[in-house]
Amino acid sequence: MSLTPAAAIDDILTRALAEDAPWGDLTSEVFLPAGARADVALVAREPGVLSGLTVFARTFALLDPDASISLKAADGDRFAAGDALATVSGDARAVLRAERVALNLVQRLSGIATATARYVAAVEGTGARVVDTRKTTPGLRVLERAAVRDGGGHNHRFSLSDAVLAKDNHLAVLAAQGVSVGEAIRAARARLPHTATIEVEVDRLDQVEEVVAAGVDTIMLDNFSNDHLRAGVALVAGRAVVEASGGITLDTIRGVAETGVDVISVGALTHGVRSLDLGLDVRVS
Secondary structure, X not given: OOOOOXXXXXXXXXXXXXHHOEOEOHHHHHXXXXXXXXXXXXXXXXXEEOOOHHHHHHHHHHHOOOOEEEEOOOOOOEEOOOOEEEEEEEEHHHHHHHHHHHHHHHHHXXXXXXXXXXXXXXXXXXXXEEEOXXXXXXXOHHHHHHHHHHOOOEOOOOOOOOOEEEOHHHHHHHHHOOOOHHHHHHHHHHHOOOOOOEEEEEOOHHHXXXXXXXXXXXXXXXXXXXXXXXXXXXXXXXXXXXXXXXXXXXXXXXXXXXXXXXXXXXXXXXXXXXXXXXXXXXXXX
C-alpha cells in the first residue's frame, strides 16, 4: 500500500464509515458506557498474503486518534492460519464502529493479494508479467490495485484517462465509418503527447500485421488459442509488447505464459476473488 495516496485511503474510509453508521452506532451508544475500552486482535483463520493492513489500522485511527495500534506484519507478507496480524486498543465505541469496515476491506484486499500470488507463482520462470484489469469494485480501484501489487502482480492502466487502448467495440465503430485501424493508429499518434502509449486489441491473426506496422506500443491478443498466441508472437517479432487476455484462469495461465507473450491480463484477480477468512477477537473492559 506504500504507493497509495493517504488522501485516497481517507476518502474511501470516510465514505465507508458514513455508509455503515450515517448517524452513529446506535447499539454501542446505548449499550456501552462512555469511556469503556476495547482490545481487538486481527487473527488469520487461513493462510494467505496480506494486503490492506495499513487501511485496517487507519480505519480505527480515524475514529479514535488516541488508539494504540500495533502491526505484527506488513502488506505483502505471507502468513499462516492462527497468526496475529495486528492489535488495536482504544475507545470501545470507536473500535466497534470501525471493526466491520476495517475487516471487510482487509479480508477482500488480502483475498486479491493471495489470488494474485498464485497466478504469479504459476508463471514463474517464463518472463511473462501478470497484470490486473479495470474490472475492479467501483470506488475501491486504488486499494484493489495496491492489493495486486502486494501479491506480486502488476497494474494495467489505472483509468480510461491514462493510455489509449482500442478494443473490439472501438474497432467496430471505426469499421462502420470506413476507417481502417492502421489509419486510426497513425492519426492517434499524431495527436497524442510523446509520453502516451497506444494499445490495440485484436481477435484474429490476420489483424496483427496492420496493427503492428502502424506503430502500436502494445498489441492485445484476445481469446487466442495457445497455438495462435505463439503465431502472434512470431508475427510481432519484438516490434511491440504482446499482451494475452480473455478468460485466463489459474489452470491455463502457465500454458499462455509459455507461448512467449510479455503480459497476461487477468480480470479474475479483482472481480472473481473470495475474501480471505480473517477474524477479529474483541475484549471489552
